[in-house]
Amino acid sequence: MSIVLYNTKTKKKDVFVPLIPGQVSMYVCGVTVYDDCHLGHARSALTFDMIRRYFEFAGYQVKYVRNFTDIDDKILNRAKQEDVPWHDISERYIQNFYRDMGALGITKPTAEPRATEHMQDILNMIEGLEKNGIAYQLEGDVYFSVKKFALYGQLSGKNLEELQAGARVEVDTRKQDPMDFALWKAAKQGEPGWDSPWGKGRPGWHIECSAMSVAELGPTFDIHGGGKDLIFPHHENEIAQSCAYTGKEFARYWVHNGFVTVDKEKMSKSLGNFFTIREILDKSSVSDSEAIIGECLRYYLLSTHYRSDLNFSEQSLPEAKSAMDTIYGLIQRLEEPGVQEQPAGEGDLESILKQFSHKFHESMDDDFNSPKALAVFHQLRGEINKLLVKGVSKETKGKILEIFKKYGEPLGIFQIDLRDWKFGIVPTVKSTIEHTSKVSLTIKLVDPTEEWIEQQIQLRNEARAQKDFSTADTIRKELAEQGIILEDRPDGTTRWKR
RNA sequence: GGCGCCGUACCCAAGUGGUUAAGGGAGCAGUCUGCAAAACUGCGAUUCAGCGGUUCGACCCCGCUCGGCGCCUCCA
Structure with missing residues (x-):
């Protein structure tokens, strides 16, 4: 092609x-x-x-x-x-x-x-x-x-x-x-x-x-x-x-x-309606979240065709982050060893991956249509999630994982190690006055250790086993305040993510 | 004044002369769950700023109108 x-x-x-x-x-x-x-x-x-x-x-x-x-x-x-x-x-x-x-x-x-x-x-x-x-x-x-x-x-x-x-x-x-x-x-x-x-x-x-x-x-x-x-x-x-x-x-x-605009006007020094990369990144309170904000910015910028203007607003980054979370969430599930999963849903995999690759190239070959390429990624996400519900072998999971990394590479996204991705953070940019560069970007973050988190989950699951749901909910709430999100699996174990 | 671009659902955003008009965010409902979360399923534009024209057929081509923006000065 x-x-x-x-x-x-x-x-x-x-x-x-x-x-x-x-x-x-x-x-x-x-x-x-x-x-x-x-x-x-x-x-x-x-x-x-x-x-x-x-x-x-x-x-x-x-x-x-x-x-x-x-x-x-x-x-x-x-x-x-x-x-x-x-x-x-x-x-x-x-x-x-x-x-x-x-x-x-x-x-x-x-x-x-x-x-x-x-x-x-x-x-x-x-x-x-x-x-x-x-x-x-x-x-x-x-x-x-x-x-x-x-x-x-x-x-x-x-x-x-x-x-x-x-x-x-x-x-x-x-x-x-x-x-x-x-x-x-x-x-x-x-x-x-x-x-x-x-x-x-x-x-x-x-x-x-x-x-x-x-x-x-x-x-x-x-x-x-x-x-x-x-x-x-x-x-x-x-x-x-x-x-x-x-x-x-x-x-x-x-x-x-095309331009980046603010309130539909070209971002520029003279208008004072600009956001520097530095001021966006600097507000990040945890050092290793810089790469995450970087990828979110990248995703955001790629979500509009390069020749169109795109308007930067308060929702731009949170939306990009949410969209990326859904894919990193899938990556997390793909990286899990899994519980006795009988590969039941792999039949369609080959054609799904083939379709994906074809559509990805088709999009990018056509004047680098990155927004379309991102849509193709999300379609793949949906297909793979369905497969995962049915059950997929470890080898297959690894294979799919490689696809995400490989095709994410030309766009420069999905390249962050899962352990460094944080699901709990929401980069929010607030522009308070029109045509000024006043930015307040808040990222709520704390960094509890993994051992402590695992310990809390164990305590909570013990409580759940005894039907002591109020204790269980309290623990979950406390973890949530620290930016830790829990997801109970059907088999009684719990997945967590930041 | 000259040249040019844009206007697609609540928001962001692809797209094609005849398609179910992608995808994401937000929302609602259902499945699952102790409850959540996640995932999955379903709902959501009978319509693409408006009006004309060309055409068997237009959101896509042409014209006009309205609205927004850019370049003509340094600018990514």
């Missing part, structure tokens, strides 16, 4: 045919490291992590490049504010980025170039553009002449006349055309600068991605990704620069993810 993906360039779903059979080369715009990343950044990283994982699941070898913009006005401003060297800022937020992505189970790309490490590539490209007559110098700055690139506007569906008509930017009158964008910016007093043919300066934002993608993946590569807010002007500019420089096709498939 072939994978089909929506290509912004052609505005339709295209069958994916890689440049080199069996391999995928992909470049994704990373973050500018001047602050902690929020859910919106996480969504982009997660979308392409899922795409990468699924390609690998489908047998491709993936070259995945995601950059860091580590020199930029925002970084310089922040450094000025804090009165620290600019690279302290970028280094700090690169580390924070890793920490947050780690919690979300986002795997590291195969290469993570930083703009400052590719200064020579950037300079070469600008010089090349200047030689081609498509870039011009202006008092130490270098600009790209948009009019000289005929295909400008093709990706975003904009044309120059309309852009000019609607331009609300204050026009730099020195530029040949208001739409021309900076390739190189001359360093102002006190600002860091790199030597160049035009004097000390630093690269413009757009050229970095062109230079780094071409340096890492060559002039033409398969997929270029990013948030849909980057389509114009960032990706439009990248195409112009790269094609004008190499004379070859740039990215073959353009993939863009």
Whole structure:
């Protein structure tokens, strides 16, 4: 089966045919490291992590490049504010980025170039553009002449006349055309600068991605990704620069993810309606619940198609958690040794698993339809639960368990060891005021030892045996207050979970 | 002003020119249970913002209207 993906360039779903059979080369715009990343950044990283994982699941070898913009006005401003060297800022937020992505189970790309490490590539490209007559110098700055690139506007569906008509930017009158964008910016007093043919300066934002993608993946590569807010002007500019420089096709498939919104509005710094990954994770009172919240966030983000916007609200995480609990509950039952179960319900297993695999691939092959894939998981859950009621052998349970782990892998869910999963916690996020980042996330948790829990259960079951139900109920209630949930089995034994 | 996206049950959310319109959360009822919990079973949109059109047939295609949002400035 072939994978089909929506290509912004052609505005339709295209069958994916890689440049080199069996391999995928992909470049994704990373973050500018001047602050902690929020859910919106996480969504982009997660979308392409899922795409990468699924390609690998489908047998491709993936070259995945995601950059860091580590020199930029925002970084310089922040450094000025804090009165620290600019690279302290970028280094700090690169580390924070890793920490947050780690919690979300986002795997590291195969290469993570930083703009400052590719200064020579950037300079070469600008010089090349200047030689081609498509870039011009202006008092130490270098600009790209948009009019000289005929295909400008093709990706975003904009044309120059309309852009000019609607331009609300204050026009730099020195530029040949208001739409021309900076390739190189001359360093102002006190600002860091790199030597160049035009004097000390630093690269413009757009050229970095062109230079780094071409340096890492060559002039033409398969997929270029990013948030849909980057389509114009960032990706439009990248195409112009790269094609004008190499004379070859740039990215073959353009993939863009939708926004995370709050009250239907795009989550962003300027509106102040953002939730950082850190503030969500930090509220977790028990250290090892971070992975759980991470998976819940992942499940939540994957429960909407990557191209749609999704609205973050107070119920988002609790709903994801409840849905995941049902599957981890099944995993728990599958891991139990079981009581004298005669395998009576295994007859349909083969066809159930075959169906599942087929539907899973069908969903993901169709433009990475993760919400559909999750639905397929829940359908499997129902089928397996029915089988378990009838009785299933230990070997079969193990086999099913492997399926959940294996197919959960491309989505990055159901990967937590059962003993670390906590059924009792409910991550609740409360946004008190509209358009602010006020978050109160409460996770009620305590951590009684397993021995103590087993002991309590034994006491309770002794009471139950003597029909002393009030004592039994008291014990159950006390355990419940500690986040321990009891489930009595038909044979008189008791299962517990946190 | 230009370009574009979205509106599916109480909430979240897939989807197709003819299907029983997935799945999750919440809810209700039943089975099971000492009671619970879990699991299972059943109920829940005769309908896909509204109105027209195309069609043998549209929620899906086209047009308009209403409502929401995005890009055009840094933005994942």
